[in-house]
Amino acid sequence: MTDHRVIMRLLVQGRSYNEIVASENCSRRSISTVNKVLASCGITTLDQIKEVTDQQLHGWFPDGRSKKSEQYEQPDFEAVHKSMKHDRNFTLQQAWQGYVLREGEQRKYGYSKFCALFAQHVASNDLSATIHHEPGRTMQVDWAGQTLTVTDTLTGQLSKAYLFAAVLPYSGMLFARASLTMNLAAWIDLHVRAVEYFSGVPQIIIPDNAKTATYRPQRKDPQRLLNDRYSQFATHYGTAIVPARVKSPRDKGSIERAVRTANHRIIGRLSHEVWTTIQELNEAIEVQVEEINDLKNPYGISKREIFTTEEASCLGKLPDQRFTQVTWKQLKVGRNYHVSCDYQNYSAPYRLAGQTLRIRLTDMRVTLFAGEEIVCEHTRKYGRKGQYSTLGEHVPPAHQNIANLWSRTWFLDRAQAYGPATSEVITRILDRYEIEAQGYLSCQNILDSLGKKGKARLEAACQQVLNTAALPSYTTLKRVLATITSDQHAPPVPRAAGNTVKPELSEMPQLTEHVFVRGSDYYQEGF
Known part of the structure; x- marks a missing residue:
């Protein structure tokens, strides 16, 4: 806004138009108008300018905007x-x-x-500043402080589920989703899901200064920089990431309120129920999020209505392709023809067991490379650790017939690899039960647990049990196996003992007439 009193002072001091324009950033027309007023009113000194009131200035230089x-x-x-x-x-x-x-x-x-x-x-009025928001300009993100629990039905293991929240401050539109980790991969994946939920990209994303998003170039350096992958995400979606200032909660006041709402209406309602998978939990969270966005304020307007009518059109367009995180690793194929990656197992052709392959990891796929050639692809697994993704063509022929798993044939086929005594023990155990399946667990324990001590030792223990006519069982074999300290220390193969009973005369064989037998006189002295 043009300050006419200052221009009057500069003109009285003899300043040129160019100097006044550069100093006050005003137009030459405004300077000319002030100069005409000075001439008409006969003002030539600074003291005369001081005596001019604001009301006189307003009359000399009326502001057309005031009338409007x-x-x-x-x-x-x-x-x-x-x-x-x-x-x-x-x-x-x-x-x-x-x-x-x-x-x-x-x-x-x-x-x-x-x-x-x-x-x-x-x-x-020198008041504390209050941040106001423009539609589609910012999206604030953060982790909720409280967590939920996911219970594995197989192992009973309890895992924490961390709640991520994103909010558009103008409309208050909320997005929330749970994750089993808080690492960078989960952080970016949740950002991708958030902009897809809003069907648009804001101009600015405001996180806090968490280690997930930023880092210090040097220790104790107050400056924080964005992680490379986080920056790649921002470039892909054409947005800017501006972390909130340290210890400045007002910079992200909207997400603070959204987190408080999520704690009350999501975690508070769902924490008393049992969730067995993260997918099941996120389905329940989606229902709660929809209810929050449909709640009406005191004026009868919901967040979704404000978002749909005023903010959705202000968001940037989503790119044609979804942002995908790519990670490369080099992993060795194990003896079970699987590679272990992020606590999950993916199969490779059994002929590659023992070789090192290059692994490409994305959010959805796991690709195995032998050199530059693609070996196979798997759908990436999440959730419970230790899951297996096995393709049928990767299984060796000896393992492909799985129709008889945990059956009499299956256990006997495995026992033959140890020896005949082991096969006999397994047979006797299975025959002992009226319901054959009741002996499967004992057979499994013998072959898996005791078999780890060596095939020769288990075979020797089974032979000793058979020699003593003891009842074959896991406990008996374990006790016998404890006395066999090595593969060489094994009981000898039993042999039939010699007969010490003198046969009767009638049982002795009859000599034929052609047999020559010396008489007693042959053995007398002197001959």
């Missing part, structure tokens, strides 16, 4: 400021909605002009 502003009803910004100080949930949007709904013949300011006038009121 008289057509609008002026908001009560003092009352708005007091409401914001006493109610932390009170926003400028609510104040503007109340201003518009008031009865009166005068025109009402739009929301953007209302915010600009409030900012002028704050600046002119």
Whole structure:
């Protein structure tokens, strides 16, 4: 705004038009108008300028905008400021909605002009600044402080599920989803899901200064930089990431309120139920999020209605391709023809067992490379650790017939690899039960647990049990196996003992007539 009093002083001091334009950033026309007023009023000294009142200045240099502003009803910004100080949930949007709904013949300011006038009121009265939001400009993100629990039905293991929240401050539209980890991969994946939920990209994303998003180039350096992958995400979606200032919660006040709402209406409602998978939990969270976005404020308007009518069109367009995180690893194929990656197992052709392959990991796929050639692809697994993804063509022929798993044939086929004594023990155990399946667990324990001590030792223990006619069982074999300290220390193969009973004369074989037998006189002395 042109300060006519300052221009008057500069003209009286003899400054040129160019100097005044450069100093006050005003037009030459404004300077010429002031110069004409000085000439007509006979003002030539600084003392005369000091005696000029503001009312006289307003009469000499009328502002056309003041007449136009008289057509609008002026908001009560003092009352708005007091409401914001006493109610932390009170926003400028609510104040503007109340201003518009008031009865009166005068025109009402739009929301953007209302915010600009409030900012002028704050600046002119030296009040604490309040951040106002523009539609589609920012999205604030953060982790909720509280967690949920996922219980594995197979192992009974309890895992923490961390709640991620994203909010558009203008409309208050909320997105929330749970994750089993808080690492960078999960952080970016949840960002991708958030912008897809809003069907658009904001101009700015505001996280806090968590280690997931930023890092310090040097220790104790106050400057924090974005992680490379986080920056790649921002570039892909054409947005800017501006972390909130340290210890400045007002910079992300909207997400703080959204997290508080999520803690009350999502975690508070779902924490008392048992969730067996993260997918099941996220389905329940989606229902709660929809209810939150459909809640109506005191003016009868929901977050979704504000978002649909005013903000959705202001968001940027989503790119044609979804952002995909790519990670490369080199892993060795194990003896079970699987590679272990991020606690999950993926099969490779059994002929590659023992070789090192290159692994490409994305959010959805796991690709195995032998050199530059693609060996196979798997759908990436998440959730419970230790899961297996096995393709049928990767299984060796000896393992392909799985129809007889945990059957008499299956156990006997395995026992043959140890020896005949082991096969006999397994047979006797299975024959001992009326319901054959009741002996499967004993057979499994013998072959898996005791078999780890060596095939020769288990075979020797089974032979000893058979020699003593003891009842074959896991406990008996374990006790016998404890006495066999090595593969060489094994009981000898039993042999039939010699007969010590003298046969009867009738049982002795009869000599034939052609057999020559010496008489007793042959053995007398002197001959």
